[in-house]
Amino acid sequence: MNGVDVDLVIVGGGLAGLSLASRLAAQNFDGSVLLVEPRLEYTDDRSWCLFTPEQSPWAVAATRRWQRWRIAARADAGLELSAAGWCYAYLRSSAVYAAALAKIAEAPRIQLLRGHRVDSIRALDPGVEVSSSAGTVRARWAVDTRPPSIQRIAQATLRQSFAGREMVPSGSFVDDGVVELMTDMHADAHGFVFTYVLPLSPERAMVEATRFSTTTLDPSVLEADLDAVLEARGWASAQVLRRESATLPMGLPVGDRVKASPAVVRAGIGAGALRAASGYGFARIQAWADRCAQALARGAAPCGHPREPRLQAWMDTTFLRVLAAEPERTPAFFTALARALPGTVFARFMADAARPTDLARIVAALPPAPFLRALMHSRPRPSAAVTM
Ligand SMILES: Cc1cc2nc3c(=O)[nH]c(=O)nc-3n(C[C@H](O)[C@H](O)[C@H](O)COP(=O)(O)OP(=O)(O)OC[C@H]3O[C@@H](n4cnc5c(N)ncnc54)[C@H](O)[C@@H]3O)c2cc1C
Known part of the structure; x- marks a missing residue:
């Protein structure tokens, strides 16, 4: 041209x-x-983590990989999942x-x-x-x-906010073979809260306090959450190497x-x-x-981010609506999923590689009433558009 x-x-x-x-x-x-x-x-x-097949280029390039991850209402209990051929990779x-x-x-x-x-x-x-x-x-x-601007993020169904610190706590630390994907799960006036711990080595970890909320939270809320987590675990005086935080749109x-x-x-x-x-x-x-x-x-024009597959977009939207409406039940939803799903199904779902049978298992694992309520207020819609 x-x-x-x-x-x-x-x-x-x-x-x-x-x-x-x-x-x-x-x-x-x-x-x-x-x-x-x-x-x-x-x-x-930022820390980039993903569920990915063990042989994928991202797993190979990863700074750290784990084969096991935990989902729990308490840090020291709950369910540990693993998936043959899959890992949780950190870049x-x-x-x-x-x-x-x-x-x-x-x-x-x-x-x-x-x-x-x-x-x-x-x-x-x-x-x-x-x-x-x-x-x-x-x-x-x-x-x-x-x-997206802060104003656009505020239009999302939920915001995922977190504050994290990569740290070297003195004394003994965590089991560095298991990621705490969602632990300390509970809900309060701001919505659903959980802890996320990436044990980078026996002596070093990234610890994050995370919330799903329908409103935009002041960063001080997350910092206070994180302080409380570290205090409870005896890590309050840990040496902090770096910090990361964000508010990400969900939906x-x-x-x-x-x-x-x-x-x-x-x-x-x-x-x-x-x-x-x-x-x-x-x-x-x-x-x-x-x-x-x-x-x-090929000489063609660039393409934008693709549309969400319609069924997945609808399922995700319904799931988010339930989480937004029932934060106090959210720990039970995630625990039910962790209990009912084999690790491979969970990993495939998280990696956008769920099969139709996986989706059916996910639906079956969740209590029907809140989802039926959410479904009654929604219907399949054209999937996410990508426009200027
Ligand atoms: C702290 C954090 C942790 C995350 N962890 C994960 C994770 O573990 N796993 C995962 O899958 N995802 C994660 N994400 C989500 C997502 O992968 C990242 O946000 C990723 O960086 C998104 O890429 P992006 O290019 O869309 O946005 P960005 O990487 O944010 O890039 C957007 C760029 O646009 C630039 N920009 C802004 N305004 C202008 C302007 N006016 N003109 C020109 N440039 C502009 C910005 O400076 C920025 O460099 C995380 C996000 C954050 C913030």
Whole structure:
């Protein structure tokens, strides 16, 4: 296309933007790419965990993997699950960023512009105009990976908020073979609460206090939760190595299907990449980056984050509505799932790889009344749309 400055602008160099750009670099994409990212430095700002087959590239690249995970109302009790051929993998974000940045640095036609923020994306005919604090560029396509605003997150069915600290407690620590996926589960005035512990080694762990709530919580609530967890476990004086926190949307409405321009697609969390029922998004964003890079390699336009499969979207929405309506029963729902489901079924469900029989087992494991109530107020709807 004539009159463009670059072929592709990627707006946002977080997980989605870097994943796409590093794939384009790896496959020697012959177009020019501009990646615009406000941050100047990449830090170890998050822990990426996922259920994944043991032989998957992400399991192989993981900083740590576990074969067992616990779901419990108390930390020292409850159910331990495991799944042959599956693991729960942890990737340090600093390692993921470094690998992607190194790949991008090898590609002369991909420019990462740090310290700049995109203000507007305007559809042209054809193409797109992207304005940032560095100026305005015309491109054939734009992939917009900007995160949702706080106001949009507030429209989600639930928010998942957490505060975590990676720490080295003095004295003996945890069993480093078992992840505490959801322990200390209970509910209070703010909604459902649980503890999440990644035992990175016998001496070091990431400990997080997590809540599912229908309102946006002040970070001090989560910090107080975390202090209480650490106090109860005798870890209050642990050396803190780093902190992470977030409020993630669960069941984010992604708007109507009207597409403003074929030249602009959306990806990442803002395009509904997080699984509504779990808040996991890492693997989904990787799968999208694979598809998008393949499309560009064929000379086709980039693709946005795909629609949610209709049945899964409906089930997740119903599940979330029940959790939102009945936080006090949420520990019992998760305990029932852990008790009834074989580890493999649980892992497949969490990894978006559930089979129809798995879905049937999940439905059968849950008490029918609250779900029937939620179903009476819902019906299958078109799945999550991805629009500008
Ligand atoms: C602390 C934390 C822990 C998480 N843990 C997990 C986990 O264990 N497993 C899992 O599956 N998922 C997890 N997630 C969810 C999800 O995987 C991550 O949020 C992931 O980073 C989402 O990728 P993204 O590209 O959509 O957003 P981001 O990685 O946040 O990238 C968006 C980028 O857009 C940039 N940006 C913002 N405004 C502009 C602008 N105006 N112009 C240009 N760029 C802009 C931002 O600086 C950022 O780099 C976690 C999220 C957080 C925050």
